[in-house]
Amino acid sequence: MTPKNECLLIVDRLGNLLENDLPxxxxxxxxxxxxxxxxxxxxxxxxxxxxxGIAARNDDHEEAWIESTLARVPQMLxxxxxxxxxxxxxxxxxxxxxLLVLATTLKFATPDDFAANSLKDVPRAVLERLRPLAxxxxxxxxxxxxxxxxx
Amino acid sequence: MSDDPxxxxxxxxxxxxxAFESLIALHGADLLRFLLRLTxxxxxxxxxxxxxxxxxxxxxxxxxxAEAFRPWLAMIATNVFKKRARRNRGPMPLELTPEITDPAxxxxxxxxxxxxxxxxxxxxxAAIDELPARQRAVISLRLDLGLPFQQIGTTLGISEENARAxxxxxxKTLRKSLPSFSRSLGSERFLDER
Numbered sequence: 314m315t316p317k318n319e320c321l322l323i324v325d326r327l328g329n330l331l332e333n334d335l336p337x338x339x340x341x342x343x344x345x346x347x348x349x350x351x352x353x354x355x356x357x358x359x360x361x362x363x364x365x366g367i368a369a370r371n372d373d374h375e376e377a378w379i380e381s382t383l384a385r386v387p388q389m390l391x392x393x394x395x396x397x398x399x400x401x402x403x404x405x406x407x408x409x410x411x412l413l414v415l416a417t418t419l420k421f422a423t424p425d426d427f428a429a430n431s432l433k434d435v436p437r438a439v440l441e442r443l444r445p446l447a448x449x450x451x452x453x454x455x456x457x458x459x460x461x462x463x464x
Numbered sequence: 465m466s467d468d469p470x471x472x473x474x475x476x477x478x479x480x481x482x483a484f485e486s487l488i489a490l491h492g493a494d495l496l497r498f499l500l501r502l503t504x505x506x507x508x509x510x511x512x513x514x515x516x517x518x519x520x521x522x523x524x525x526x527x528x529x530a531e532a533f534r535p536w537l538a539m540i541a542t543n544v545f546k547k548r549a550r551r552n553r554g555p556m557p558l559e560l561t562p563e564i565t566d567p568a569x570x571x572x573x574x575x576x577x578x579x580x581x582x583x584x585x586x587x588x589x590a591a592i593d594e595l596p597a598r599q600r601a602v603i604s605l606r607l608d609l610g611l612p613f614q615q616i617g618t619t620l621g622i623s624e625e626n627a628r629a630x631x632x633x634x635x636k637t638l639r640k641s642l643p644s645f646s647r648s649l650g651s652e653r654f655l656d657e658r
Contacts, residue, residue, distance in 0.1 A: 328635050375585075378506055382513065383489065383511055386488050386517065
């Protein structure tokens with residue numbers, strides 16, 4: 314490899330070198346090259362200085378502007394109402410309810426219903442099945458356990 | 465009450481506005497630097513920042529990973545910027561006017577170094593403003609927000625390799641456009657420092 318080609322490869326890897334993103338073997342080779350090559354060493358110093366310059370935050374006016382903008386954040390959000398809490402529990406409950414309806418439909422629908430492409434009797438069948446359960450629950454919540462049970 | 469940023473996210477998700485403001489106090493400065501580099505104009509950066517805040521505030525409940533607030537916020541800001549740029553249809557004008565501190569207000573001995581520092585900052589800002597938008601974004605996401613390349617890729621909707629390539633190209637261009645930058649800084653050689 315000619316020295317110039319080697320230099321091109323080295324300069325290509327300067328960013329990785331600064332990011333500590335090189336395998337140890339390659340790191341040694343590049344450091345050895347930088348030791349001997351004035352041009353690559355200068356390119357490395359330039360890159361490093363540019364990165365340091367961007368990170369330096371030495372623009373006083375920019376920093377003052379950032380500070381004043383951040384000071385206005387409460388004001389920016391003042392008119393904003395609390396974010397609508399996306400209730401994952403509610404989403405889960407609705408999904409579960411939909412699944413339950415589907416499962417119940419499949420349970421109470423007869424093969425004839427499907428064959429006739431008519432499921433209109435299914436809700437009535439479901440309600441009939443649920444009625445005893447509903448009356449039991451109503452009795453429990455509104456009347457409470459009977460005295461006989463209590464004894 | 466915990467000062468853990470992830471805890472702020474959890475509280476903000478429950479509608480705690482103060483927790484959200486604490487998050488912005490932590491990440492807002494870097495986000496503003498990023499937006500300033502992206503837009504090239506303070507006024508535009510401020511508008512994008514405000515829109516991004518409101519959007520983030522409204523949708524923080526959708527943020528699943530509390531640790532990922534920073535890249536998530538950067539992604540929202542990038543999308544807001546893209547949307548505004550599409551609406552405006554055209555390149556954003558660049559604000560390259562240097563703002564020099566009034567020398568009369570400065571101590572005499574610090575005047576020279578402060579002016580030199582401001583001049584370097586101005587040169588660098590001008591060179592960054594000349595970069596293509598994507599390279600500007602990658603450089604700023606990497607150096608101002610400290611995001612890894614994988615997250616930079618996600619934020620900008622490009623691959624990690626593409627993010628790396630843009631970073632490389634940006635540094636290469638900056639090296640070419642600022643040939644005397646390191647000399648003006650008086651930097652020592654890297655190998656001497658090690």
